[in-house]
Amino acid sequence: MADIASLKQALAVSPDNLPLLLLLGKAYLEEFQFQDARETFEKVIELEPGNPEARTQVAQILEVEGRSSEAIIRLEQVNAEHPGYATAWMLRAKFALSENDGESARECYDRAVGIDTEVADAELLKRIREAGGNKPSQEKGHPTPMASSDSRAGAFFDADLNEDYEESFDDDEIEIEFEEKPDADFDRVGGMEGVKEEIRMKILYPMENKELFEAYGKKAGGGVLLYGPPGCGKTLISRATAGEINAKFFNIGLHQILDMWIGKSEEKLHEIFEVARRQAPSVLFFDEVDALAADRKDLRASAGRTLINQFLSELDSEAAENDGVLVLGATNAPWHLDSAFLRPGRFDRLIFVPPPDVEAREEIVKIMADGKPVVGLDPANLAKRVKDFSGADIKAVFDQAIEASLGEAMESGKIVPVTQKQLVKAAKAVKPSTRKWFESARNYALYANQSGLYDEILEYLGINK
Amino acid sequence: MSELSHGILLQEQGKMEEAEACFRSVLAQEPENDFAYNRLALCLLDQEGKKTLALDSIGEAIRIQPEYPFHHAIKSLILASLRRGKDGLEASDVAIALDPEDSFSLATKANAYCAMNRWAEGEEWSRRALAADSDNSMAANLLTHTLRMQGKSDLNAIAVDQMLAANPESDIAHINAGWTALQRGDHRKAEEHFREALRLDPDCDHAREGLVESFRARSPLYRAYLSYCFFMQRFTGGKQWMIIIGIYLVYRFASKALQKVSPLLAGGLTFLWLALVMWVWLAPGIGNLLILLDRNARLALRSSERAQGIAIGGGLILGLIAIGFGFGFDLSPAILGGFGLLISTIPASLTFDNESLPGRIVFGSITAYIYLATIGTVVLEMMNQGKELHAAVMPLGTIGVLAAVICTWLGNVPALRRKKEI
Secondary structure: OOOHHHHHHHHHHOOOOHHHHHHHHHHHHHOOOHHHHHHHHHHHHHHOOOOHHHHHHHHHHHHHOOOHHHHHHHHHHHHHHOOOOHHHHHHHHHHHHHOOOHHHHHHHHHHHHHHOHHHOOHHHHHHHHHOOOOOOOOOOOOOOEOOOOOHHHHHHHHOOOOOOOOOOOOHHHOOOOEEOOOOOOHHHOOOOHHHHHHHHHHHHHHHHOHHHHHHOOOOOOEEEEEEOOOOOOHHHHHHHHHHHOOOEEEEEOHHHOOOOEOOHHHHHHHHHHHHHHHOOOEEEEEOOHHHHOEOHHHHOOOOOHHHHHHHHHHHOOOOOOOOOEEEEEEEOOHHHEOHHHHOOOOEEEEEEOOOOOHHHHHHHHHHHHOOOOEEOOOHHHHHHHOOOOOHHHHHHHHHHHHHHHHHHHHHHOOOOOEEHHHHHHHHHHOOOOHHHHHHHHHHHHHHOOOOOOOHHHHHHHOOOO | OOHHHHHHHHHHOOOHHHHHHHHHHHHHHOOOOHHHHHHHHHHHHOOOOOHHHHHHHHHHHHHHOOOOHHHHHHHHHHHHHOOOHHHHHHHHHHHHHHOOOOHHHHHHHHHHHHHOOOHHHHHHHHHHHHHHOOOOHHHHHHHHHHHHHOOOHHHHHHHHHHHHHHOOOOHHHHHHHHHHHHHHOOHHHHHHHHHHHHHHOOOOHHHHHHHHHHHHOOOHHHHHHHHHHHHHHOOOHHHHHHHHHHHHHHHHHHHHHHHHHOHHHHHHHHHHHHHHHHHHHHHHHHHHHHHHOOOOHHHHOOHHHHHHHHHHHHHHHHHHHHHHHHHHHOOHHHHHHHHHHHHHHHHHHOOOOOOOHHHHHHHHHHHHHHHHHHHHHHHHHHHHOOOOOOOOHHHHHHHHHHHHHHHHHHOOOHHHOOOOOO
């Protein structure tokens, strides 16, 4: 914000310059010079009687001065004359909240955010909810679909507002698949000993010996981020972690949260956390967490900031609230996470899940071969030949070999078994998908690793900086 | 967050393939959504070998919403990236006609001029775009680029400072600042800026290339080569040829004149000329070899650049050692082998880091021929045991030398140096 002296200087040259006057008014407000601020905004109104910004600011000043009734009347006038001015609706939401009228506050808040997502304020929304404004506005046309900051993008949605949006949330609407007792544990996950040990140290031991770890300033529970190339067992190891601690496992996919309606994604996320809290001890596993916890710098042209704020707010909930809830996030692009998520109390522990090691690959090979007409299989040999392959890549090897056998079977009209030779041939043809990931990861580890977050990637690649 | 919004997020995170899938899914449900087509086009534009598909996609967006200038502006960007600058200009003109004050459309016109190496017009239109919106980062980037290409160092320095002041967290601004520093000969400052650009966007290949260039520029000789490159960049292709031919004619004239005065001086001039010509071709490869010797800097090199460094730098050093050894101990196989290695460096400089597949095939074949001819010559000479040159040596050598000379001309054919944009 420009300083008052320089703004006054500029206004001396151009005394009727509205943008300058508005800036000066705001500068006064920042300095708590309410009288001067009000005079400046009144001058704007004098020059342009309908100016919504100046009128809203005056209403705000009146509220500060304790003249609430007058403030609300003025604000209502602005709302009536300029229904598309989001700031006035947001201010009205705050006024309603100060009157402890959660429902009205929520209605005004939704209306403001429906007009302009930039004004969304997760903290305010939380307070509104606490005041009873739990349900999104049900007025027809509200909540409005999420508009991108690109007004064109918003226009595309406006055409087909969902007229059926009438019901608010309840738990039953969130289709969360959760496992009462995951059938996986570390014994059932072949290989990956390094990752398991890291999980034991960072998650399991602190949970089992809470007091001991607390004595050393280490905490139990909270958030842990698993990162690594796609298809390398992040979900499996998360499920096994839940199995190890006998916790319920909630596998949350992006599709279960994302919703085109303003506020609804946030509601869903909140409900998911609430369900997990009720079902504690539980493990909440968020796949593709980089979409939910995206760097806000990447959200210039897309909506979703409020969802990010909501996620942060859920992670930050009082320790007691999240007690017994372990939040695991999985991503193949940790660098796209907003740095706020990596702060203490959130995803403050990172675990690198590399491509499966030779034991894990052998295990995967055995699983893939199970129930298929494979003869002469040498899992150990094949596992050595598929170095750097992800689980999905190994599946592709089997698919290719099976297709070759199927072709022969179609010709001969009888079952032709898959041989080790065919599998080896397919292993040569399939290129490991993890290579592309490591190309990118290497760059992040080399150039954007000031805090040493990605040292494990460098170690894995055998790079000594 | 809708699927479209999710696609936009993925796009801004640089996950183009996933974003493309998202936009296609949106279009499957809303086949007349021109905004989704527009976003899909931008996604395709950022992917290797999908520019023509991007053009199709933006064509659909224009069909649905022909009055929207943004679609035409994106079309201009795509055409310029396909090296169809003239068509790009036309598309920009349509966008500007629809909204004369739209800064983005004005910037795409500047971009189209840049695609044709018409730097002065590029500068003019980027200034117009900035006049319409001083926060237009694309226009600011184009302005610094055009100023640098025209050698307007002072103006460029101001523009870069403004760009950095406006957004110190912009990788593009740091890349521009890096190139400006390199143009000034300040390779340390350039390295700082490129490192910062890579910190901000580690996947940015432009920043990595700049960093490699700043490492190479640690050598004064390489900086001299860079100055020559910056000088030549100011001109369009035709003028560049005129300058090269002009310098050659001056050399020929001076050489003839010196022959009459002092044959020794004329010989010296010829040596200098050949060294200069060789240096122009070999400088990047030798620069890469020097980078390879630095354990930290070498991490910035691509595998093709490493190979280039070894083939050229290694060929040059081994060649010179072999020639020196051969003359010292009167060993003709060593002398011939050394010359063979020296000659091989010319086609090798056009092989490893060449974007064009036909180029890699042509120059790679010539390099392979010279290696084989060199090995053959050395073996024949060793078998010859000090007698006169083997009958096969002369034709093998002559073909190799001629092929290397031809490479210096073929190396200027764009189709053999740049990848075909599709």
